[in-house]
Amino acid sequence: ASPQQRVSPAVQPTIPPTTIPSTASPSSGEDAQAAATQRTRVDAGRRVQPAEVGVALPSDTITVTLPEASAELLDPRDRSGRMILFFRARDSRAIGDPSDGPFFEDPQPVGSIQVDSVVPGVPIEVGSTAVWWPGGTELLAGDYEVQAILDVNRSDRGHMAPGNLRSGVVTINFARDHADEVRLELTQKIPPLVLPETKGIAWIDLPSALLSAAANRPVGHKAAVIFPAGYHDIRAKRRVWPTVYMVPGFGGRYTEAIALAPTLGNPALGEFWPQAVYVILDPESSLGHHGFVDSPLNGPRGTALVRELIPYIEDRYRVLREPSARIVTGHSSGGWASVWLALTHPEIFGAAFASSPDPLDFGAFQMSDLYRDLNLYSDADGSDRPSFRQDIGPKHDLVPMRVRDEVSVEYAMAPDGTSGQQWDAWAASFSPVATGALSARRLCDPHTGVIDPVTVEGWSRYDIARRMRADWNGLGRLFVERVRVIVGERDSFYLERAALRLRDSIDAHIRAETIAGREFPSGPGYIEIVPGATHASVFRPAQIRFNREIRAFFQGAGHHD
Structure with a gap:
C-alpha cells in the first residue's frame, strides 16, 4: 500500500454505507480485535441489485475491436492477452477514467475475457464466458463510463503496463428492460516509461543472473540513487557516505526519486533529512509488489538484492560497506519489506524503520x-x-x-x-x-x-511474528535491537492489529524471561501505535521521527556529522 491508499486516490463513496461508532483506543492486540470488530459491522457502498426471481434479463452485446487503422499499435507477437472492461458510474465520485480502477473508496464493476488471437478489424465479443464482478452488465442500470484494456504485457505489473492497448471512454445508459449494445475500439497504446535526466539522480538498470535464471527470461534490478548535497562538493568534509535504502509501498516504484531528489539534495533541508546516499528500490515484479522475499514465483528477490544490486552500488559509488552504515525504510508494503530485510539479512542492514507495514503477524492478517x-x-x-x-x-x-x-x-x-x-x-x-x-x-x-x-x-514461512516466536534468541533479539515500527491506531487496512499482536508477544516474552531470572537484551527497537492516526496520516509524523533516529543511528556509528 502507498502512504495514501492501496491502489487509488482518495475520494468519497457514492452511496455512503452504514457508519459504526468507534471505540476507545486499543492498548493490546486483543483490544484492537474488539475495537475493530465493533467498528466494522457494516455493508459496503454501491451494490448491483439482483434481478427478481424468475425474471430473465435481456442479454447485452459488448464488442471490442482493434481497428485496422490502429493495427500497428499491437506487436504481432502479442496477439493474445486478457481483455478487461472497466466501468465507472457517472454519479460515482471515483476519480479518473474507468481504467484507473479498482476504486477502493467506491468499488465499480469490472469484467474480463481471455483472448487467444486479436485480428485487426474483427470484433471480439465479451459474452457469456467473461468473468464479472459484481455481476454481468444485464444487472446495471443508469449511466456508466466504459473502457477496455487489452493486457498483453507479461513482464510488467498490471493492466496499465507499457505496451497494453486501451480504448477511449464511452458512456452508456444501461437499462434492464432491453438489451444494451456497447462498442469499443482499441486506439491507444500505453507508452513506455521514460526516465528524465534529473540533477542529483543516477538511474540503475542492472541485469540479474539470479533472477533471470529463476524466471528463465531476462530480469533485472531497477533503482535510483539520490546523492546528498555534499557528495560532489570538493569542499565537503565527508567523502564516503552511509546509505538509506527506501522501499516504496504498493504501486510505488523507484521513479519516486524524481519527487524526492529536490528535497534530499537540498542543503537547506540538511537538518531534516539525514545526510546519506539514498537508494530508491523498485519492488515491482510482473505479479505485483514482491516484498524482497525469495519466493517460487517472483524468484530470489531478497538474495539478489544483497548479492547483486548492493555490491554493484557499493563498487560504483562512494558509500560505506558495513551494516552500521546501511538502513532500510519504507511505508506499508515497503514497511513490511524493510522489517523482513532487516531480520533476514542482518549482515547487510543495521536497522529498519517501518511505518504502517503490511501484516507482521498472520494471526491478524487485516x-x-x-x-x-x-x-x-x-x-x-x-x-x-x-x-x-x-x-x-x-x-x-x-x-x-x-x-x-x-x-x-x-x-x-x-x-x-x-x-x-x-x-x-x-x-x-x-x-x-x-x-x-x-x-x-x-x-x-x-x-x-x-x-x-x-x-x-x-x-x-513469511510470517514475521511466527518466525520470531520460534527464534527469540535470534530474530527476537534482532527486532528489539534494530527494528522500529509506527502504525496508526485506525489504520485504513487494519494493519495495527498485527502490530499490536506482535508487540504483545514481545512484551510477554520479556516478562517471562525476567520472571525466570534470565536477561533479555533491551534496545532501541519498538512498535508504537499513534492514537487516531490512519494509514495515510501517520506517514508524515513517522517520517519526521524516523529521520531524527536515523541521523542519531549514523552519528552513533561515526557516519554522520
Whole structure:
C-alpha cells in the first residue's frame, strides 16, 4: 500500500454505507480485535441489485475491436492477452477514467475475457464466458463510463503496463428492460516509461543472473540513487557516505526519486533529512509488489538484492560497506519489506524503520486469523470482513470495501491470479506454486472465501511474528535491537492489529524471561501505535521521527556529522 491508499486516490463513496461508532483506543492486540470488530459491522457502498426471481434479463452485446487503422499499435507477437472492461458510474465520485480502477473508496464493476488471437478489424465479443464482478452488465442500470484494456504485457505489473492497448471512454445508459449494445475500439497504446535526466539522480538498470535464471527470461534490478548535497562538493568534509535504502509501498516504484531528489539534495533541508546516499528500490515484479522475499514465483528477490544490486552500488559509488552504515525504510508494503530485510539479512542492514507495514503477524492478517479462521470473506457469525475503512470522524468509520469485494475484483480482472493487485501480489510472494500451473496457489476459494490450509502453511514461512516466536534468541533479539515500527491506531487496512499482536508477544516474552531470572537484551527497537492516526496520516509524523533516529543511528556509528 502507498502512504495514501492501496491502489487509488482518495475520494468519497457514492452511496455512503452504514457508519459504526468507534471505540476507545486499543492498548493490546486483543483490544484492537474488539475495537475493530465493533467498528466494522457494516455493508459496503454501491451494490448491483439482483434481478427478481424468475425474471430473465435481456442479454447485452459488448464488442471490442482493434481497428485496422490502429493495427500497428499491437506487436504481432502479442496477439493474445486478457481483455478487461472497466466501468465507472457517472454519479460515482471515483476519480479518473474507468481504467484507473479498482476504486477502493467506491468499488465499480469490472469484467474480463481471455483472448487467444486479436485480428485487426474483427470484433471480439465479451459474452457469456467473461468473468464479472459484481455481476454481468444485464444487472446495471443508469449511466456508466466504459473502457477496455487489452493486457498483453507479461513482464510488467498490471493492466496499465507499457505496451497494453486501451480504448477511449464511452458512456452508456444501461437499462434492464432491453438489451444494451456497447462498442469499443482499441486506439491507444500505453507508452513506455521514460526516465528524465534529473540533477542529483543516477538511474540503475542492472541485469540479474539470479533472477533471470529463476524466471528463465531476462530480469533485472531497477533503482535510483539520490546523492546528498555534499557528495560532489570538493569542499565537503565527508567523502564516503552511509546509505538509506527506501522501499516504496504498493504501486510505488523507484521513479519516486524524481519527487524526492529536490528535497534530499537540498542543503537547506540538511537538518531534516539525514545526510546519506539514498537508494530508491523498485519492488515491482510482473505479479505485483514482491516484498524482497525469495519466493517460487517472483524468484530470489531478497538474495539478489544483497548479492547483486548492493555490491554493484557499493563498487560504483562512494558509500560505506558495513551494516552500521546501511538502513532500510519504507511505508506499508515497503514497511513490511524493510522489517523482513532487516531480520533476514542482518549482515547487510543495521536497522529498519517501518511505518504502517503490511501484516507482521498472520494471526491478524487485516481482520482474519489465517491459522484459525475457516473463511476469508466472513467471520464465524457470517458477517462480512472489511478490507478498507475511512475515518469520517473521531468516533465513526466507514467501510466501502470488503475482503469479498477486493478478492473478487482481482479474480474478475485475472482469474489466473496475475492481476498484480494486492491479494494476488501477496499470493505471488507467499504462496506455493499451484499444481499443474505456473501461478500461485490461492489463499482462498475466490467464490466462497474458504481458506486453503495448504496455502496457509506456505504463507506461514513469511510470517514475521511466527518466525520470531520460534527464534527469540535470534530474530527476537534482532527486532528489539534494530527494528522500529509506527502504525496508526485506525489504520485504513487494519494493519495495527498485527502490530499490536506482535508487540504483545514481545512484551510477554520479556516478562517471562525476567520472571525466570534470565536477561533479555533491551534496545532501541519498538512498535508504537499513534492514537487516531490512519494509514495515510501517520506517514508524515513517522517520517519526521524516523529521520531524527536515523541521523542519531549514523552519528552513533561515526557516519554522520
